[in-house]
Amino acid sequence: MLNQIRGGEYKIMKVKLTVFVAVLTASLLLAGPSHAFAASSPSSRILAIVPTSVENIHSVIFEVCASDTVNMRAPEVIINSLAEVKNVKLSKVIAKGTCTTNAAQLSAFDPANIKIKVIDKSKLNTMVDQAEKNLIKIKSDISKTNAELQGLLDNIPGNTPTKKDDIAKINDLTSKLSELRMQLKDVRSEYHRLLYILKGN
Incomplete structure (x- = not known):
């Protein structure tokens, strides 16, 4: 009888712990992106480590912040302990100067040994930003030339057209459009190449 009571108490504690982990994780994730302090490089930190109902498995709630100058595409962190190393890739872009909260589960004999490190892709992100700006400018130039x-x-x-000036102007604009379209093709290819490298790293 006593064993049954103790068994029941253990199950209740297990359920309560599972619910607590779920509520804590959900509340942090639903908070959404937050503004970060000015920083010259991306950063990450652990917000909470909560034991799960499975022995030595912990829920790690963490924050990743972009620098104040570059949008953070394909954000990626490494979470590790003495028992496990986990690479976590986030799906959403983190806007410059803001942070986002996420979570992962990790095996660890001692939660004090759990560490996190953000993978710095600032150079690639800067190149992608510049490629995006080039795309926008070329598209704008094409639109203006068409107009x-x-x-x-x-x-x-x-x-x-019958006037020489009109004919020359039309030919100049047509040549300019052809050149701009070639530039657009090249810049777009470079943009997608950089994105491929960024997401593959």
Whole structure:
């Protein structure tokens, strides 16, 4: 009878612990991105380590912060203990100057030995940022050139140019559009190449 009571108490404690871990993790994750202090490089820190109902398995709730200058794409951290090393890749981009909270489970005989380290991809992220800016600029230039060409044609009766100046201007704009499209193709290829490298690292 006593053993049954003790067994029942253990099950109740186990359920309570599981619920506590779930509630704590959910509350931290639902908090969403937060603003970080100004930093020149990405950082990470452990917010809480909670034992699970499985022996030596712990829920590790952690925070990852982007630097104040570069968006953090393909954020990645390494969580380790003396018993296990885990590589955790986050799916969402962390905007520059903000932090996000996440969680993972790790095996550890002593939770005090659990450490976390963010993988710094600042150089690649900076290159991706620049490629994005180049894409935006080229697309804007194409749009402006198209509008200029359309405006020129709208002022020509029947859209049939006869003046040398109009013909030369149309040819110049057409050549410019061809060049811009080539640039767009090259920059887009470079952008996707950088993203591939970034996510593969």
